[in-house]
Amino acid sequence: MDVFKALADPSRRRLLDALYERDGQTLGELCGHLDMTRFGVMKHLGILEVAGLVVIRREGREKRHFLNPVPIQSLYDRWVSKYRSRWTKALGAFKNELEK
Amino acid sequence: MSTTLQHVYRVYIRTTPQRLWQAITNGDLTKLYFFGGAVQSDWRAGSAMRYAGDDGQSMLEGEIFEIDPPRKLVHSFIHHWEGESKDPPSRVTYEIEPHGETCLLTLTHEHFAGETELAKSTQRGWSLILSSMKSLLETGKPLAMSDAVAATA
Structure with missing residues (x-):
């Protein structure tokens, strides 16, 4: 890439x-x-x-x-934040709200 | 030659100019990717616009200088969030160019007094916003902003 x-x-x-x-x-x-x-x-x-x-x-x-900086953010979103979101799922009420 | 600082952002998004325009100007959509802010305006040149948070308070306000759907939007930018320098109003320009099955979105944020605290924080902010907008338009899902914000804090 x-x-x-x-x-x-x-x-x-x-x-x-x-x-x-x-x-x-x-x-x-x-x-x-x-x-x-x-x-x-x-x-x-x-x-x-x-x-x-x-x-x-x-x-x-x-x-x-x-x-x-947008392409770097997109890479970050694609991999890093995906894994982070698993970790933070326990706290996920706000996140779920955003993803509705 | 202008000495005021500007930042330029570019992102290709697989969508139509109309859908991209809608994502920029529809409050139900901006709420999903713009730190929870729902944009409101009657979308005419000279009109006011604002991004309202969940509590109805303005996070960001501006005046529309130029509007040409679905190609160009220019507005002033006055932020109301805490903890950052109160810079004079700056200016945001969205430009949409169709490229085959994708659109090139160029966002210019200019008239900063220099690399101020606000200029730096908008650089992080727009990266998150535009990346999340891309995700929303291409996959139907925005980023989980709470994670993204926590990660850059």
């Missing part, structure tokens, strides 16, 4: 960390977080974009990069 592959690389995780600290950075700003060529950073951002983890928007002459 693209999201796992995208997250498997430390440089890409660093880019996501940088966007979590401050969203909407330009390519130039993001290059400051990594010791690699502009082209290398662009390649990593492209992989993050295909995985849906980064949304790239053109704003005037610049492109701005946004962290999209």
